[in-house]
Amino acid sequence: MINPLRGMKDISFDDSARFTHIVKISIEVAKRYGYNYIETPILEETTLFKRSVGESSDIVGKEMYQFVDKGGNDVCMRPEGTAGIVRAFVSAKLDRQAMKHKFYYYGPMFRYERPQKGRLREFHQFGCESFGESSVYEDFTIIGMVAQIFNELNIGYDLLVNSLGCPKCMPVYRINLISFLSVIKNELCEDCNRRIDTNPIRVLDCKNKKCQSLLVDSPKLINNLCAECDEDFKKLTELLGKTDIGYKIDTNLVRGLDYYNKTAFEFISNDIGSQSAIAGGGRYDKLVEYLDGKSTAGVGFALGIERIMELVKIPQSQREGYYMGIMTPDAIDSILLLAVQKRKSNKATVEYKSKGFKSHMKGADKANARYALLIGEDELKNGTVWIKDLDSGEEKTILVDDI
């Protein structure tokens, strides 16, 4: 027997119903905000992710499905969606227009990690990317859109927001932080010492208690933002405060991807295990330039469909359509042609095998059909069908022509 690869799952039955429900609601909401569908390749040049997601990130550093194809190209299964969308944006030369562009997408992403609850090697995201709008009002609007999706899916969440600064204030802060950390270096844990070089901001949310006690007086980015970043972040929280979207400022919130600046946010849930992020996103004003485009502001988010599947309850499926069966083999042609007609507008399940009445009734019930439609010897002879509404119990025999 051949099983799916490690960390990869088949999605069917109840799961696929939840999956499509999440995608459907997300699309409906995104369309209301003016987003259009975009589909980009799953396989891209490895360079794309190195230059966008960043070589210092874990995603690029150790989690990529990377290989050389038969043409000798260094390629990679996409680990996230934004890089490909930005590449497509630049490829289509949309960066040379003054227009704003908004895209939504969904599909599989691949990361070579050790699987656990809520963490798969192949997983699915739904996401949106807004290009050409540098205003913080767009950040607010995007966060509101995610909140709306979750509200319509009827699931609870906590929202964390932070500002990561911009090329003016972030590098200055980073140097300050590194010098602060260097002083206490010997007392910090092994992981933190590694982080000082790779991603010093990560040291701030180390779970080690000793580290935390040493970090109480560390400089916080939120207090070292430049005037513009500070003003935008205040505006964002002010606006969020005026809505019913609850939020918490998390100064340690650092997204694992290098391209973010200014607004960063994460939606989390306490009900799905330790992998609690159900959506994340932020602003990436430099990313288009990194990928050889003309400087264009960008902001977006992605939500993890499998993680949200753990949270959504879908309503019990209603009885729908027809179950069609025969109790005399001669009636097979009649029932088939009837099904052809019915299927022009309704769901119809046909049992080809001639069976007893009771057996058909059980079959109709299992098929979750609203109506059982049967042809037996009498009906065949009279040119009629017997039909029963399985919800109301009402039944009648009518002429084939009157259906």
Place this chain on the structure above:
RNA sequence: GUGGAUGUAGUUCAGCUGGUAGAGCACCUGUUUGUGGCACAGGAUGUCGCGGGUUCGAGCCCCGUCAUCCACCCCA
């Protein structure tokens, strides 16, 4: 990559100090060839993850391996 737990029927799980493989749910067939959900009766189903070892004998003990789950890490 590190640590821990678990692999027995479609599924959830039992299986004693080693002695011929079990239950619930689900499934199939019946309960006057014409009334589903309910009830009753009957039935099918296993390379006990895989490979080796110990033993007269291994689902159980030992070694290896693979997979799953949980946590770290990281993230959706």
